[in-house]
Amino acid sequence: MTVLAPTPGTQAGGRTAPGAASPAPRRRRRRGLAGLALAAPFALLLIGTVLVPIGYAFYLSLFTERLSGLGFDGPRQVFVALENYWRVVSDGAFLASLGNVALYALVHIPLMLGGALLLALLLDSATVRLRQMWSLAVFLPYAVPGVIAGLIWAYLYSPNIGPLSAVLPFDPLGRSGVLSSIVNMATWQWMGYNMIIFYTALRAVPREVLEAAQTDGAGPIRQALSIKIPMIRSSAFVALVFTVIGSLQLFTEPVVLRTFTGAVTSTYTPSLYVYEAVFISNDYGRGAAASLLLAIASALLSALVMRLSARRSR
Structure with missing residues (x-):
């Protein structure tokens, strides 16, 4: 009878020898x-593109530039703590901009997501032919750069050369x-993007x-x-979160018009408002404070939508 010698680190009975590292912890x-x-790559990108800019914006929001003495020395940075945040929330222009975005979101989000869902249901139905052609036709506007699309619509709205001003009431x-x-x-x-x-x-x-139904x-x-709408509820809530965030960051269309x-x-x-504060008024502290408040509002609304989504799923 052949006797097998115990492997290194084990005893004759197959047990781990005292002091030897077990293979399970090593694995x-x-x-x-x-x-x-x-x-690591995701963590580095998150730190470099999200956390560091947010931290720098918070640092800028704590300072403002003021003239020293008679103003001959030029402006200097002064630590003002949370004064910039109070300037933003008490500014009527900022509050009016929030009202414009809220009204825009109340009209845009149901109209856009409802239309995208309706088009998707029509494409998914058995009666529609040439699905690829129709889906491409609906998706094409998303492929047009936002600035170019804004210029096209601006000329269409123009009372001198555009045809829509004569048709619309x-x-x-x-x-x-x-x-x-x-x-x-x-x-x-x-x-078209949300329809896809x-x-x-x-x-x-x-x-x-x-088929059973x-x-x-x-x-x-x-x-x-x-059947269909309840089973794609998670995708609908994801689209809703992105649309809410995009609505709060509305910029391209107004700046073109x-x-x-x-x-x-x-x-x-x-x-x-942030663009005007930073690039026109050169008030970096107020612009940074406004951008952080906008980011906090986006995060809170996104968390609210995700919480509602999780509650509906349960």
């Missing part, structure tokens, strides 16, 4: 190091109609579930309301 250690190596570049024009521009550009998200989620719905007598509308109409002021939205 766990290697897995931990591998996980750190895989997460209101002035699209007037004070009462410019918000509707901005909503139309943003909806035209982003509806919804359509992709709808294609993942099990076909056997739809059809066998039970459920029509297309009933299937959409009772500002050159065509006086209805869009330099502080029409919070992003324009």
Whole structure:
């Protein structure tokens, strides 16, 4: 009978010898190091592109420039703590910009997401032909750069050369109609993008579930309301979060229309308010404070939407 010699670090009975490292902790250690190596690029990007800029913006928000003495020495930085934040929240222009964005979001978000969901349901239905062609046609506006799209719409709204001003019952570049024009521009550009998200989620719905519902007598509308929309709820909430954040950061459409109409002021939205404070007034402290307040508002609204999503899922 052949007697097998015990491997190094083990005793004859297969047990680990005293003082020898067990292979299980070594494997766990290697897995931990591998996980750190895989997460390192993301961590570096997060620190370099998110945390460091936020920290620097917070640092700038604590200072302001003031003239010293008679002003012959030029402005100097003065530590003012949270004074810049109080200047922003007590500024009527900033509060008015928040009101403009809130009204824009109340109109744009339901219109855009509802239209994108409706188009996705139509493309997913069995009666639609040439799905790829129609999906590409709806998605094309998203491929147009925002500034170019804004210029196209601005010329269409122009009362001198644009055809829409003669057709619409209101002035699209007037004070009462410019918000509707901005909503139309943003909806035209982003509806196709969100439609692709919804359509992709709808294609993942099990076909056997739809076939069973059809066998039970459920029509297309009933299937959409009772099966398809509930099963893509998570994708809908993700699209809602991104749309809420994008609405708070509204910038491209107003800044393009500002050159065509006086209805869009330099502080029409919070992003324009930050732009005016930093690049026009050279008030870096006030601009940094406004940008951080805008970031906090975006984070709170996103957390609220995600909490509602988790509650609905439960």
